[in-house]
Amino acid sequence: MSDKVTLDYNGKKFEFPVIEGTEKEVAIDIKTLRSTTGLTTLDPGYKNTGSCESAITFLDGEKGILRYRGYAIEELAEKADFLEVAYLLIFGELPNKEQLAKFHRDIREESHIDEEMKKILDGFPKSAHPMGVISSLTSALIAFNPSTVDVSSEKDMYHAIVRIMAKFPVLVAWTLRKKKGLPLDYGDDTLGYVENIHKMMFKKPNQTYKKNSVVIEALDKLLILHADHEQNCSTSTVRIVGSSHAGLFASLSAGISALWGPLHGGANQAVLEMLEAIEADGGDTKKYMAKAKDKEDPFRLMGFGHRVYKNFDPRAKIIKKAADEVLSDLGVEDAILDIAKGLEKEALEDEYFVKRKLYPNVDFYSGIIYRALGIPTEMFTVMFALGRLPGWIAQWREMRLRGEPIGRPRQVYIGENLRPFVNVDLR
Numbered sequence: 499m500s501d502k503v504t505l506d507y508n509g510k511k512f513e514f515p516v517i518e519g520t521e522k523e524v525a526i527d528i529k530t531l532r533s534t535t536g537l538t539t540l541d542p543g544y545k546n547t548g549s550c551e552s553a554i555t556f557l558d559g560e561k562g563i564l565r566y567r568g569y570a571i572e573e574l575a576e577k578a579d580f581l582e583v584a585y586l587l588i589f590g591e592l593p594n595k596e597q598l599a600k601f602h603r604d605i606r607e608e609s610h611i612d613e614e615m616k617k618i619l620d621g622f623p624k625s626a627h628p629m630g631v632i633s634s635l636t637s638a639l640i641a642f643n644p645s646t647v648d649v650s651s652e653k654d655m656y657h658a659i660v661r662i663m664a665k666f667p668v669l670v671a672w673t674l675r676k677k678k679g680l681p682l683d684y685g686d687d688t689l690g691y692v693e694n695i696h697k698m699m700f701k702k703p704n705q706t707y708k709k710n711s712v713v714i715e716a717l718d719k720l721l722i723l724h725a726d727h728e729q730n731c732s733t734s735t736v737r738i739v740g741s742s743h744a745g746l747f748a749s750l751s752a753g754i755s756a757l758w759g760p761l762h763g764g765a766n767q768a769v770l771e772m773l774e775a776i777e778a779d780g781g782d783t784k785k786y787m788a789k790a791k792d793k794e795d796p797f798r799l800m801g802f803g804h805r806v807y808k809n810f811d812p813r814a815k816i817i818k819k820a821a822d823e824v825l826s827d828l829g830v831e832d833a834i835l836d837i838a839k840g841l842e843k844e845a846l847e848d849e850y851f852v853k854r855k856l857y858p859n860v861d862f863y864s865g866i867i868y869r870a871l872g873i874p875t876e877m878f879t880v881m882f883a884l885g886r887l888p889g890w891i892a893q894w895r896e897m898r899l900r901g902e903p904i905g906r907p908r909q910v911y912i913g914e915n916l917r918p919f920v921n922v923d924l925r
């Protein structure tokens with residue numbers, strides 16, 4: 499492999515180093531491009547542009563590989579729990595028993611929210627979309643936890659991480675409880691991290707919380723599968739906001755807004771609404787396949803396709819299996835699952851989808867599980883955010899520790915050239 503590329507421009511030759519990642523990914527290092535040649539690059543949607551070097555998540559979209567810190571997603575989903583995975587992503591190694599116990603203890607210690615935050619939540623109408631609510635509440639936390647994080651202090655950094663890992667699930671639960679008209683509640687220190695989240699979300703005021711292992715395991719798995727996905731839209735948002743040295747909570751709040759869109763995390767809500775619409779329309783999947791392929795029709799098969807995966811999304815494989823298991827364990831029969839399977843089968847055999855390498859992504863089956871767990875459709879993307887939280891934190895921490903410069907892309911200006919101002923009465 500050559501370790502440099504040569505650019506021939508305006509009769510001059512310029513050399514740029516080729517760098518290689520630990521998984522043999524190669525990239526041209528163009529840090530000196532503009533200063534040596536006067537050129538910039540144009541790459542809308544950053545389809546070819548690496549924004550950083552990162553040691554957190556590796557994915558190979560052609561081979562359908564996803565690893566967190568070197569561990570295969572399949573193995574983590576089967577053997578680890580969400581809190582272990584969160585620790586792994588953020589701090590780089592799987593925790594030993596003491597480290598995990600301390601992490602959990604420190605989180606429990608911070609699992610309370612200033613009572614005044616309830617007034618902010620109160621200000622939202624019940625009809626507000628939970629993603630707007632959770633993004634605002636995350637930002638509002640800054641008013642009650644105002645100290646900035648000193649990134650040179652490991653202690654400060656750890657404290658900020660623990661605080662948000664503790665408080666975010668409470669806000670998620672409160673967002674759901676507000677929607678359902680349930681009184682705001684706190685967790686229970688004796689429960690596991692995910693079990694506690696489930697309790698905070700669903701415990702009725704007049705009932706004792708009963709653990710359902712099938713539900714907790716499914717939730718745990720879904721959170722692990724969503725925990726990180728390298729430089730996607732919301733993660734890049736968190737990094738770019740953080741690169742201005744905005745605080746962790748502000749950066750996370752921006753990431754939540756980025757996740758909301760239907761082309762990103764909002765797809766899980768969009769998938770379920772699409773499946774429900776197909777069911778209400780008589781279950782004719784062929785009609786919707788035709789719509790998805792029709793370039794005059796804006797309809798897209800939600801939950802299909804991915805910017806990076808040009809093969810099966812490994813998370814989708816795990817989730818599909820989990821959806822089958824959860825529905826059968828809970829004794830839920832859901833016609834929507836059959837429609838999803840039918841659509842998947844047709845798409846995988848259809849030339850349009852095959853040619854464009856469009857496979858089911860993580861969001862195609864996750865909504866079916868969330869629905870079986872009793873989570874309202876509008877909360878699906880909030881659940882995605884809950885899972886992605888450690889990934890965002892890990893990426894923000896890495897970006898700050900590496901001292902990355904402020905994110906500030908260039909552009910190619912295509913507007914008017916200089917022209918004289920014309921007074922309003924002459925226009």
Ligand code: CMC
Binds near residue numbers: 765805806854
């Ligand atoms: N249904 C129908 N056609 C599609 C779809 C789809 N879901 N996805 C892509 N295409 C077509 C697209 O029209 C284009 O066709 P052509 O080459 O003829 O113009 C081709 O496939 C390439 O698509 P693209 O939009 O250029 O690809 P992209 O990398 O910019 O977009 C995507 C990726 C995920 C935004 C897109 O596949 C999509 O909109 N999918 C549906 C939304 C979805 O499920 N999003 C969740 C992504 S996974 C979770 C996450 O990241 O948050």
